[in-house]
Structure formats: structure tokens, C-alpha cells
Amino acid sequence: MMTAKAKIITAAEALFDRHGFMATGMDRLTAAAGMSSRTLYKHTGGKAALMADVLGERDRRFMRHLDVRSVDALFVALEDWVRTEGARGCLFLRARGETGGDLPEVAQAVAAHKAAFHKRIDEIVTADLGGHGDPALTEQVLVLVEGATAASVYRGPRAVMAARAAAASLIARTRS
Amino acid sequence: MMTAKAKIITAAEALFDRHGFMATGMDRLTAAAGMSSRTLYKHTGGKAALMADVLGERDRRFMRHLDVRSVDALFVALEDWVRTEGARGCLFLRARGETGGDLPEVAQAVAAHKAAFHKRIDEIVTADLGGHGDPALTEQVLVLVEGATAASVYRGPRAVMAARAAAASLIARTRS
DNA sequence: CGGAATGTAAAACGATCGTTTTACATTTTC
DNA sequence: GAAAATGTAAAACGATCGTTTTACATTCCG
Numbered sequence: 393m394m395t396a397k398a399k400i401i402t403a404a405e406a407l408f409d410r411h412g413f414m415a416t417g418m419d420r421l422t423a424a425a426g427m428s429s430r431t432l433y434k435h436t437g438g439k440a441a442l443m444a445d446v447l448g449e450r451d452r453r454f455m456r457h458l459d460v461r462s463v464d465a466l467f468v469a470l471e472d473w474v475r476t477e478g479a480r481g482c483l484f485l486r487a488r489g490e491t492g493g494d495l496p497e498v499a500q501a502v503a504a505h506k507a508a509f510h511k512r513i514d515e516i517v518t519a520d521l522g523g524h525g526d527p528a529l530t531e532q533v534l535v536l537v538e539g540a541t542a543a544s545v546y547r548g549p550r551a552v553m554a555a556r557a558a559a560a561s562l563i564a565r566t567r568s
Numbered sequence: 569m570m571t572a573k574a575k576i577i578t579a580a581e582a583l584f585d586r587h588g589f590m591a592t593g594m595d596r597l598t599a600a601a602g603m604s605s606r607t608l609y610k611h612t613g614g615k616a617a618l619m620a621d622v623l624g625e626r627d628r629r630f631m632r633h634l635d636v637r638s639v640d641a642l643f644v645a646l647e648d649w650v651r652t653e654g655a656r657g658c659l660f661l662r663a664r665g666e667t668g669g670d671l672p673e674v675a676q677a678v679a680a681h682k683a684a685f686h687k688r689i690d691e692i693v694t695a696d697l698g699g700h701g702d703p704a705l706t707e708q709v710l711v712l713v714e715g716a717t718a719a720s721v722y723r724g725p726r727a728v729m730a731a732r733a734a735a736a737s738l739i740a741r742t743r744s
Numbered sequence: 745c746g747g748a749a750t751g752t753a754a755a756a757c758g759a760t761c762g763t764t765t766t767a768c769a770t771t772t773t774c
Numbered sequence: 775g776a777a778a779a780t781g782t783a784a785a786a787c788g789a790t791c792g793t794t795t796t797a798c799a800t801t802c803c804g
Contacts, residue, residue, distance in 0.1 A: 539715020
């Protein structure tokens with residue numbers, strides 16, 4: 393059984409991701425969620441709050457998917473994500489871009505995710521280096537993950553494979 | 569002197585970039601361009617066409633800015649772009665994401681830019697390697713440029729600096 | 745059994761969307 | 775100097791936006 397709010401968020405995430413946040417109207421959401429607008433509003437507190445909720449759920453799913461212990465495994469997980477979820481760019485940066493940061497609830501959800509994302513990559517890099525942190529390398533790996541996500545929109549999975557190989561080179565160079 | 573269409577495109581690019589394409593209404597555009605909606609429509613053929621025109625002009629400016637002959641110079645130029653133009657992510661991918669690829673004129677402008685962008689990076693990498701092309705390295709540099717553009721939204725210019733250092737490592741490794 | 749509670753379907757809200765039109769003023773051109 | 779062109783200001787277009795309300799059906803619970 394799926395709670396009403398979960399059904400809304402699942403449908404909204406798919407529509408926001410496929411058609412954009414602003415281009416997706418509430419009527420389309422109610423149709424996809426299979427409920428009246430009255431019920432939808434009883435569970436969501438408006439579109440801006442729903443956008444933030446979608447991003448929160450996306451953060452949970454994405455971070456769980458990237459629960460790995462090596463940089464190489466990170467890019468393997470990312471390639472799997474891109475192949476199964478499709479490559480339409482980072483949903484958080486897209487939300488931020490569509491709203492110009494003018495919706496506080498959205499801006500905060502994006503900031504929270506990106507902070508957690510940076511921290512996660514730092515943990516992975518540190519673990520991969522045997523517990524020895526390297527902020528510069530963390531930044532480079534983060535750039536590669538963002539770049540693979542963005543570039544795979546038009547270059548396909550090969551962008552993730554290229555990022556994986558580049559990261560392996562950078563790691564090997566750091567180790568030696 | 570600035571032609572009416574140039575004034576429209578300049579104003580539209582700034583507003584689209586700052587607030588998003590869909591969130592920017594035509595009334596805001598007419599106010600920013602300093603003309604009536606009647607005149608604006610006489611010069612533009614509607615919002616979708618204007619979006620495509622903005623992307624076309626953006627492509628000209630961006631590609632001219634990235635007219636360099638080495639990978640290191642590429643990232644120097646990108647850092648300069650981010651510092652002077654601001655970091656709000658790739659406007660082309662944002663346009664594509666906001667419209668879901670459903671506006672043919674926009675989708676085509678994005679595809680044309682990304683094709684030219686990939687070609688340009690390939691030329692730079694090839695020149696940097698002394699005329700010896702390396703598709704895999706081209707893909708890695710492209711991912712680094714996209715990643716620096718995306719990550720600098722929340723990491724700032726340090727993302728571009730990290731990408732620059734990573735690219736230098738990859739180039740050096742290829743050369744040896 | 746009876747009344748909250750919760751749902752749906754659908755109309756309606758005012759606001760805003762992209763776009764066109766009306767009415768009028770100004771500039772350019774032959 | 776009259777006509778054609780081009781501009782502005784502003785109203786109006788139908789459509790759609792996010793949101794609320796009305797009217798009614800169903801289910802849950804004591």
C-alpha cells in the first residue's frame with residue numbers, strides 16, 4: 393500500500409523531471425497522482441512545498457544509491473543511475489535554475505542536498521585514500537560527478553565512463 | 569546604437585538567466601527591453617522563437633570567449649566567464665530542462681550549440697596534443713568543463729580551478 | 745444506526761500567461 | 775506636406791495558472 397502523499401511525490405517527481413517544474417501544472421499532477429485537487433492540496437500545502445518535498449525524497453533516493461566506499465564504485469553507481477533513471481541533468485540544480493532561488497523552500501532543499509552531496513564525496517575520497525583526506529581531490533571528483541551528470545544529457549552514458557576513467561587517473565596519481 | 573532586436577535579446581538573456589525561462593513573463597521582458605509588447609512581437613515571433621534567438625546569441629558569445637588553443641587556456645577562459653557572467657549553470661541545458669525538449673526551436677538551438685561545443689573541445693585537445701587527436705581525452709575534458717560550470721553554481725570559482733588542475737593532470741599523463 | 749471524516753467531480757476564484765488589437769502619437773520618406 | 779511606416783499606451787483576447795469552494799458520495803468508527 394502506498395500513502396497518498398507518496399503517490400503524489402512519486403508522480404510529481406516524474407513529471408517535474410520529464411517536463412520541468414514550472415511547465416508542469418497542478419491539473420497534470422492531480423491526473424497523474426489519480427486524485428482530486430482537493431485531496432492533493434490537503435496533503436501538500438501548495439506547489440512550492442511539493443517541489444521541496446520532491447527534492448527531499450529525491451535526495452534520500454539518490455544518496456542511498458551512492459552509498460559506496462570507493463571512487464570507482466561511485467561512478468559505477470552513477471552510471472547505473474543514469475541508465476535506469478535517464479539522464480536529464482541534476483534535478484536540484486534544475487529546480488534552482490527554474491526558480492532563480494526565489495522560493496526559499498526550494499533553495500533550502502537544494503542547498504541541503506548539495507551540502508550532503510559534497511560531504512558524501514569527501515567521505516568516499518577519504519576512504520579510498522585509506523583515511524587520508526584530500527580536499528583538492530574531493531573537489532575534482534565532485535566536478536567529475538557533476539560533469540558526468542550534465543554531459544550525459546547529450547553525450548549519453550559514455551560521459552560517465554569518461555568521468556570514471558578520469559577519476560581513476562587522478563586517484564592513481566595521488567596515490568603514487 | 570543598438571538595434572531593437574539586440575536590445576530585446578540582451579534583456580531577455582539576462583532575465584532568463586537570472587529567473588528562469590518559464591518564470592519570466594513577456595510583460596517583464598517588455599519592461600526590461602523598454603518597449604511596448606506590440607513592438608517586441610514585431611521583432612521576435614513569440615516567446616519560443618525568442619528563447620531560441622537568445623540561445624543563438626549566447627552560443628556566439630560563449631564560443632568566442634572560448635577561442636583558445638590549449639586546455640589550460642580553456643579553463644582560464646572558463647574561470648573568467650564564471651567570474652564576470654556569474655555561475656548559474658549552463659543556459660542551454662537549463663533551457664532544455666525547462667521545456668523537456670518539447671519546443672523544437674529550443675531543442676535544436678541546444679543541440680546545435682552542444683555539437684559545436686564538443687567539436688571545439690576536440691579541436692583544443694587535439695591542438696594541445698600537437699595535432700594528435702584523442703577522443704577519450706576530449707570526452708574527459710568536456711566532462712570537466714560541464715562539471716566546472718555546474719558545480720560553480722554552489723562551489724564557486726574553486727570548481728573551475730579544480731577542473732583546471734584535473735585537466736592538467738590528465739594531459740600530462742597522456743603526454744608521457 | 746448515525747455522524748464525523750475523507751474522498752471525488754466540477755465549478756469558480758482572481759491572477760497571470762502569451763498574444764493581438766484598438767486608438768493615437770511620432771518619425772521617416774517621397 | 776501628405777502618406778506610409780513605426781512607435782507607444784492600454785485594453786482585451788482566450789487560455790491556463792495555482793488554489794479554494796460547492797455539492798455530493800463513500801467509508802470509518804463508536
